[in-house]
Amino acid sequence: MRQALRVLIAGGGTGGHVIPALAIARELRDAHEAEVRFVGTARGLETRLVPEAGFPLELIRVGQLKNVSLATRVRTVADLPLGVARCLELARSFKPDVVVGVGGYASGPAMMAAVLLRVPTLAFEPNAVPGLANRLVGRRVSAAAVNFEETRRYFRGARVTGIPVRQEFFEIAPMPDAKEDRISFVGSVAQDGPASARRLLVFGGSQGARVFNSVMPKIAKRLLEYVPGLRILHQTGKGQAESTGEAYGASGADPSRWEVAAYLDDMPRRFADADLILCRSGASTVAELAAAGRPAVLVPFPGAADDHQMKNAEAFARVGAAELRVQEADDLMGAFLLSDLSGLLLDAGRLAEMGRRVRGLAHPDAVTEIGHMVAELAGC
Ligand SMILES: CC(=O)N[C@H]1[C@@H](OP(=O)(O)OP(=O)(O)OC[C@H]2O[C@@H](n3ccc(=O)[nH]c3=O)[C@H](O)[C@@H]2O)O[C@H](CO)[C@@H](O)[C@@H]1O
Numbered sequence: 001m002r003q004a005l006r007v008l009i010a011g012g013g014t015g016g017h018v019i020p021a022l023a024i025a026r027e028l029r030d031a032h033e034a035e036v037r038f039v040g041t042a043r044g045l046e047t048r049l050v051p052e053a054g055f056p057l058e059l060i061r062v063g064q065l066k067n068v069s070l071a072t073r074v075r076t077v078a079d080l081p082l083g084v085a086r087c088l089e090l091a092r093s094f095k096p097d098v099v100v101g102v103g104g105y106a107s108g109p110a111m112m113a114a115v116l117l118r119v120p121t122l123a124f125e126p127n128a129v130p131g132l133a134n135r136l137v138g139r140r141v142s143a144a145a146v147n148f149e150e151t152r153r154y155f156r157g158a159r160v161t162g163i164p165v166r167q168e169f170f171e172i173a174p175m176p177d178a179k180e181d182r183i184s185f186v187g188s189v190a191q192d193g194p195a196s197a198r199r200l201l202v203f204g205g206s207q208g209a210r211v212f213n214s215v216m217p218k219i220a221k222r223l224l225e226y227v228p229g230l231r232i233l234h235q236t237g238k239g240q241a242e243s244t245g246e247a248y249g250a251s252g253a254d255p256s257r258w259e260v261a262a263y264l265d266d267m268p269r270r271f272a273d274a275d276l277i278l279c280r281s282g283a284s285t286v287a288e289l290a291a292a293g294r295p296a297v298l299v300p301f302p303g304a305a306d307d308h309q310m311k312n313a314e315a316f317a318r319v320g321a322a323e324l325r326v327q328e329a330d331d332l333m334g335a336f337l338l339s340d341l342s343g344l345l346l347d348a349g350r351l352a353e354m355g356r357r358v359r360g361l362a363h364p365d366a367v368t369e370i371g372h373m374v375a376e377l378a379g380c
Pocket of ligand 1: 015016126203204205262263267285305
């Protein structure tokens with residue numbers, strides 16, 4: 001009898017790496033009956049999300065190379081052979097048919113080990129310009145799944161599949177046009193209609209965004225006054241919920257109409273509830289907006305490698321699927337966001353139109369296609 005397909009998924013760090021990796025893992029398990037294991041590092045989000053999703057996780061030690069001191073970089077490079085050696089050990093005992101590298105810390109050493117052992121490899125790259133781990137192994141991999149046509153040139157055997165996102169995002173109902181009726185105007189002043197309700201979701205990617213945490217509490221009171229019935233749910237990132245909550249509390253904004261949380265586990269439900277989303281433009285974030293058909297104001301993280309968040313946001317803004325707001329100093333940012341958010345929240349027709357347009361950018365087959373690529377590499 002043929003043995004089950006065995007796949008080692010390597011990488012992690014931020015949600016942007018871990019969350020699509022989990023979507024790939026579920027597809028391989030459910031549609032290909034694969035046995036899937038993960039390799040990550042102790043400081044990544046994988047340590048919580050992978051075991052919660054029911055997959056085994058092996059940890060290896062890999063240092064950081066970006067935004068760290070020279071001494072740390074030297075140590076990281078010196079430790080690299082140890083990381084590769086540990087991955088060689090793991091691969092020899094698990095005997096994967098394919099190693100999938102999703103980018104992030106553990107991805108580089110695991111993919112190098114797979115290349116050395118001549119195990120087929122698939123690289124997954126969600127951003128227009130690959131991160132370091134994928135750039136290092138790009139020409140040596142067997143195949144790659146990318147999100148942008150222009151990214152294909154960094155890899156061997158690359159196909160544009162899009163980014164796998166959790167299936168629940170595709171199941172979200174379209175934005176109802178009917179909400180248009182819920183807010184009426186007397187002169188230019190919005191009046192609270194009988195069923196008036198608007199929900200704004202603010203989230204800064206898997207780590208939160210400092211700019212939202214500092215600016216939103218400053219404008220919340222006025223925003224809640226301008227938009228009747230509005231409720232705000234604000235994800236702050238780890239360690240930021242308390243201080244951000246205190247800032248909202250001190251702002252005088254009605255405490256029954258805002259809520260803060262460090263991290264939201266049930267994002268598909270939060271997207272479904274939202275009429276508008278204020279967020280960064282990380283790769284998975286924008287893929288989820290498209291899958292869910294939800295309008296957004298995108299504020300690209302200015303420090304993202306090769307300014308790739310700006311490219312993601314521009315692609316959405318160009319076709320009227322989202323608004324792009326470049327990050328400014330806090331005061332200016334507050335004024336811009338107050339105007340962007342209230343303008344959109346009071347214009348249900350525009351929100352519905354953006355919701356329709358953004359859905360046109362979704363890749364509903366991404367995860368199925370990546371699953372097939374892995375199976376093909378394994379010769380199944
Ligand atoms: C600061 C930084 O370097 N960010 C990078 C990182 O972002 P980041 O890790 O934020 O990545 P993404 O925007 O791609 O994905 C965030 C993921 O976390 C999920 N989520 C987030 C918050 C929360 O409370 N709950 C939750 O489930 C989102 O639904 C999404 O699935 O990786 C991305 C993919 O390589 C890059 O494009 C980003 O530029």
